[in-house]
Amino acid sequence: MTATLPPETGAAGASAEPPLAASRPALAQDWRRLVRMGAVGAVAQVFIALSNMPVRLDERVIVKPVLSLGYLTLLIVPFAAGHRVGHQIKREGMPQHAAGAHEVAGGAACGAVAGGGLSLLAVLLANFDLREPLVNWSPMLAELLAFGNATRFAVVIWLLIGAAVGALGGGLRLLGPRTRRAVVTMALAVGGAAVLEPLVVDLAEGMRLEALTDRLYARRGGINWTSALGLAAGSGILAVLGRGRIQQARAHIAELEGAQRTRTNGLLILATAAVLIVLPLFAGKLTNELLANVGLFVLLALGLNVVVGLAGILDLGYVAFFAVGSYSAAVLTAATSPRINPELPWLVALIVVVIITGLVGLFIGAPVIRMRGDYLAIVTLGFGEIIRLLFLSDWLSGWFGGSQGITKIPGAGIFGLTDVAGTDPRRVFYLVLAFCALAIYVSWRLERSRLGRAWMAVREDETVAEAMGINTVNVKLLAFVVGAVLGSFSGAIFSAKVGSVFPNSFLILVSIVILVVVIFGGMGNIVGVIAGSAVLIGVLGGPKQPGLLAEFSEFKLLIYGALLIWMMLARPEGLIPSVRRSRELHQQEMAQDAWLKGQVEDDNHDDGGSGPQATPAT
């Protein structure tokens, strides 16, 4: 590896970089920072090991004989610590040190400290009874840590593994941006292929391409190591050859104007729609079930996106609308509903459901609309709980069945053509898809309407919006109602799909999962919200629905929580940010940057004290 690389200009905006200073000697580390990061890593390692994640996930093989998901969870922390420890804070006008042996040595040392956590754990497991309070780790953990050998082996091997992986993490800094991108693409390709395995196998069966998947995947799951190498090589070559192509294409589309742009967008949407319509035909029951679940959450997330993303109202009780939608659809269609059972056809019932949920939206919205944003969040959370408690209570069990819920809900009949029920997930998916299309169209048109602009104005500054003549109360109420109606669609489909509704399906954690989905994808951006639900619900799974990584079901809520914290700290605007929203979030930094660029010469103090530490969106 070459010690110094020419400063390559990476993405846009890096045009005027100061010259690189010489790389530092390998042992001139910031030892305190290194040990601190290593210790944090060690704690994280012990936490992961004791949560039983490695053992539970060990069954899921990624690359056939070499790597299982369980071991991956143990390797990721030293890798991240090793990579992170070499991070230099970019200071405007200050020279950056070139990456060199310093980064690798630091990474190795930091990784070793982090891996040391597992060494310590191995010793503790062998000598003390940790079972008393910590019940969740399985007896196989010690064996897994020692690779079947003695404890002494585990102590040494995890120090070594930690150092090696940490060195790799630090070494990543030596690569130029182009090579680094290729490496990341390779890792993503292999990881993605492993995660998508059930989906790919299922689709391949439908398309009679079993020969291909048999070659790619080992018989009991996991990618064959030969195919993994091939996949990595292929994607690496593609990444090197295709570098910049995607960006060029995006820039090209962004440049288009008027009719041309409309046409390109239309083509893209058509292509996506075609794939989504054709795909389920080849897919089996499991894949369709997964797609239907993702679709339901897309619908919910789009609804919450109107409230949180566009109008900036943090509604933590969004599940209330989902619950009201489900329950009112159940009451209106099921013959078994205790008090009123008009047994309406589903589509007719849907109209009533929309009206009811809209009214509930008004009723919940009206009292909270004048409150401060944070009080509003807690009060909506309270409403969400109250609605669930009412459905659960004996008082109203004559209407809603109490904890027994309402069962034997008929499927959704569409003009007598088909009957959509949970037994046929493909039809459910098509129904969900239709409503998603509707919801996407509605939110897309709304965002560009007078109302949408009013929402964004209210989000950014309520006082100014009011001064501009916007009736903030009505506008915010409308956001509540629109969000409620979109949520009710999802609820109505949910009750027809599952065939029964119980108060337990509408816990507050559903609201929080939807919130994580919206924030992860990018508040206020339709594409972002859809991508967020597809990635999170598809891979990790919803509150009760399994995702592609079904082994994760015990840990997914933990991961949702961690993800929410991390997103807020590192990238509050989400994966695919809405331009306006991210400008709003990084206002302060951008102002600071502009100020710094204006007077770089006579300023050399920059501690980045306040404001999130995220990079301004480019």
Place this chain on the structure above:
Amino acid sequence: MMGIGRAKSGAPRTGVDWFLTFMRVAILTLVAVGILAFIAQEIDTDNPFARWANPDATGLTGAQFRGLIISGVAQGCMYGLIALGYSMVYGVLGFINFAHGEVFMVGAMTGMITSNKLADAGLWESNFIGSLIFIVIVSMIVCTLVAVIMERVAYRPLRGSPRLIPLITSIGVSFFIQNASIVLLGPAAKAYPDVPDWVKDKHTFIQIEGSRILVVVVAAVSMGVLWYLVEHTKGGKAMRAVAEDAEIAALMGINVNRTIVKVFAVGGAMAGLAGILWGILFRSVIHTTGFLPGIKAFSAAVVGGIGHLGGAMAGGLSIGVAESVGPLLILEPLGVSGVSQLRDAVAFAVLIGVLLLRPAGIFGERLPAEDRT
């Protein structure tokens, strides 16, 4: 931005205002009718008014009523201790630390682990008071650490960002701690060891369970200590100064960061203490233990006027009494069945009602400078 007070004089009243007025009147009417029906019931259960409201009215005996109030007071003391953390953090940083309820849960869990270990060693039975002091100290230390780490990792980097961002982060922290408890300690409810008879049984002379007396006494003492700390020590003065105006306080030579850490530490210690009180009162703890008491304690902080120490305690007491007496005092006479299931709903309704009727709380709120517009 200005609470939900009535529309300013001169501003046109919109539909929402009328609706809110209607809601306020409706809440007050409901409460009044409920209480009247309750009084009617108490005078004579065959009273036509009582019969009209609830055909199977039974009324409460004096002992039942007193029991409800006492259990409400004991729980209210616990809510008050948790509410102190919400109130102090809101007073200084201006955001709701949603994860504070989980700190309380961590306290209860720590107490469960430590007390079970002590019971295994035989110390719990032989020296109950000593063991209790020990678990209180351990739990307060652990909770202080959790609160301080939380501040350092999740909230400090976000200082100065839009106000909903730290709130969302704190929801993430709360979700994370709850689920970390599941994956480490398992999802089942866990029991505290058996307590001595004098704590469990009703006292012969005053007819109150020893545990309730213990809770009230401990809460009163810690409240006194906290009041002394905040009002009469240098560190407390610094806290009040930072709550008043952080920038000016910094100019006066106060280390704002350290003061904020202290605020979190004190709040965490109080939550740890409350966790042990929970353990003594209910003797069982589960990962969701922190959620509802957390929300109720926040309601208590709002009821008392956020940023106000005495207010938090008063609010805690009123929420505790309201949720234990409210269902039977107001809902039962109105003919709602299965009222005890609705006690949590009542606690939320109290929060909503207070924000509708008097958003600044009983004693008025003390907010950080930027929110005082």
